[in-house]
Amino acid sequence: MLRNTVKSTATSAAARHFSSTSRKGMKVLCVLYPDPVDGFPPHYLRESVPDISKYPDGQTAPNPKAIDFTPGHLLGSVSGELGLRKFLEANGHELVVTSDKEGPNSVFEQELPTADVVISQPFWPAYLDADRISRAKNLKLALTAGIGSDHVDLDAANKAGITVAEVTYSNSNSVAEHTVMMILGLVRNYIPSHKWATEKRGWNIADCVAQSYDVEGMDVGVIAAGRIGLRVLRLMKPFDVNLHYYDSRRLPAEVEKELNLTYHDSPQDLARSVDVLSLHCPLHPKTHNMVNAELLSQMRKGAYIINTARGALCVRDDIAKSLEDGHLGGYAGDVWYPQPPPADHPWRTMPRNGMTPHISGTSLSAQARYAAGTREILENFFNNDPIRDVYLIAQGGQLAGVGAKSYTVEKGKASPGSHKA
Ligand code: NAD
Numbered sequence: 001m002l003r004n005t006v007k008s009t010a011t012s013a014a015a016r017h018f019s020s021t022s023r024k025g026m027k028v029l030c031v032l033y034p035d036p037v038d039g040f041p042p043h044y045l046r047e048s049v050p051d052i053s054k055y056p057d058g059q060t061a062p063n064p065k066a067i068d069f070t071p072g073h074l075l076g077s078v079s080g081e082l083g084l085r086k087f088l089e090a091n092g093h094e095l096v097v098t099s100d101k102e103g104p105n106s107v108f109e110q111e112l113p114t115a116d117v118v119i120s121q122p123f124w125p126a127y128l129d130a131d132r133i134s135r136a137k138n139l140k141l142a143l144t145a146g147i148g149s150d151h152v153d154l155d156a157a158n159k160a161g162i163t164v165a166e167v168t169y170s171n172s173n174s175v176a177e178h179t180v181m182m183i184l185g186l187v188r189n190y191i192p193s194h195k196w197a198t199e200k201r202g203w204n205i206a207d208c209v210a211q212s213y214d215v216e217g218m219d220v221g222v223i224a225a226g227r228i229g230l231r232v233l234r235l236m237k238p239f240d241v242n243l244h245y246y247d248s249r250r251l252p253a254e255v256e257k258e259l260n261l262t263y264h265d266s267p268q269d270l271a272r273s274v275d276v277l278s279l280h281c282p283l284h285p286k287t288h289n290m291v292n293a294e295l296l297s298q299m300r301k302g303a304y305i306i307n308t309a310r311g312a313l314c315v316r317d318d319i320a321k322s323l324e325d326g327h328l329g330g331y332a333g334d335v336w337y338p339q340p341p342p343a344d345h346p347w348r349t350m351p352r353n354g355m356t357p358h359i360s361g362t363s364l365s366a367q368a369r370y371a372a373g374t375r376e377i378l379e380n381f382f383n384n385d386p387i388r389d390v391y392l393i394a395q396g397g398q399l400a401g402v403g404a405k406s407y408t409v410e411k412g413k414a415s416p417g418s419h420k421a
Helices: 078-083 085-090 107-114 130-137 155-160 172-187 190-198 204-210 228-241 253-258 267-272 293-298 317-324 362-383 401-406
Strands: 005-007 029-030 094-098 117-120 141-144 163-167 220-222 241-246 278-280 303-307 330-333 353-355 392-395
Touching: 005 078, 029 107, 029 392, 078 094, 085 094, 094 107, 107 130, 117 362, 130 155, 130 204, 141 362, 155 392, 163 353, 172 190, 172 228, 172 303, 172 330, 172 353, 190 204, 220 228, 220 253, 220 267, 228 241, 241 267, 267 293, 278 362, 317 330, 392 401
Parallel strands: 029 094, 029 117, 117 141, 141 163, 220 241, 220 278, 278 303, 303 330, 330 353
Antiparallel strands: 005 094, 163 392
16 A cells, blocks of 8 residues: 555654754654555665765765665655654654645645654655745754755745755756756657657657757757756767857856857857757746746747756746747656646647656665765754755855855745745
């Protein structure tokens, strides 16, 4: 039977209190995606995953004091519990893990008012809007097991003095690999060709190749060249494409030279200049709906868009219309708004789409890193030690750490993407 909620059996009854040295008796409310429909644990194809100890810029991978899980196992769904239960209960904390996150009677809503820590994942976001934050009177830490904290209303979190943190870099390279796969899949017409061979049992070469091209020689650009965007540029270089980017912060000159990059000073200028446009900025007020009918109309006919960043960077119906009108060549991605999307979401059925559920950052390899990073952040939080600056999005009532570099907040306004549409 599928489990959607797991609670501590030996709930700590210790009073919730602060001490100058450590935090005790905390309630941790963790929202994870549901277990596989085929049951848990699943069958694993491989016996291990490579151990990555350092990221390309030298940042060390998460280094908690210990882990209580096997890297390569499914940790991101309810029964996987991010490998946290033993650690939390041994230290007198309470853990509630659930996938039931919507509606007033959901486990999430019921447990939220007494939670000290909420852990959520972008793949199955527990939206923390101002209303929910106002009812979460004990909440001190909103922790994203992954990257991207747009599901939290950052203005409301700042007003309530809630720390927001995420496991920066844990799945950036995972997403970049997925993006390259999607670029090649769209341009080379992989998915429809696969369907001809398997579902339709055909040998329809002409049907397959009538919309298939090489990426070699194309103009490929990214909006935002942060950890993921820069990795995509680096991975695409060996395909002998012309590389372009736009970012509000320009890359060092030596990186531009190394990759022979063309910098554009606006998303519009970039969009006009490329055959493939890949989105890699966080969702915040300045990026919300940045890909709209006006920008799409300026793109080359037959251009492709890849979006592994956030669904609400794009105007949903403008994307579908541009594909239906035959202007966009294709659209692929794994991010939607809201998540999960309703059954009638147009991106499920629009022409030439290569959509998947939100999976690029939650490969088994990535899960080992973000589970370890979640534990590292919790260890620091419980011990009242500083959380790594690079993991912080907001702290002490304002954007902090990596959040101060990549996000914006409009005071008095909800963060786009922080409540279920
Ligand atoms: P990052 O912080 O390293 O990079 C973000 C970049 O965006 C920075 O270079 C920043 O300057 C740029 N940026 C911010 N606002 C901008 C604006 N208005 N215009 C242009 N550039 C802007 O983060 P990252 O690790 O590269 O992740 C980027 C985003 O990807 C995350 O915030 C998240 O939304 C998404 N993501 C998705 C998945 C997934 O599974 N699909 C996983 C991880 C991250």
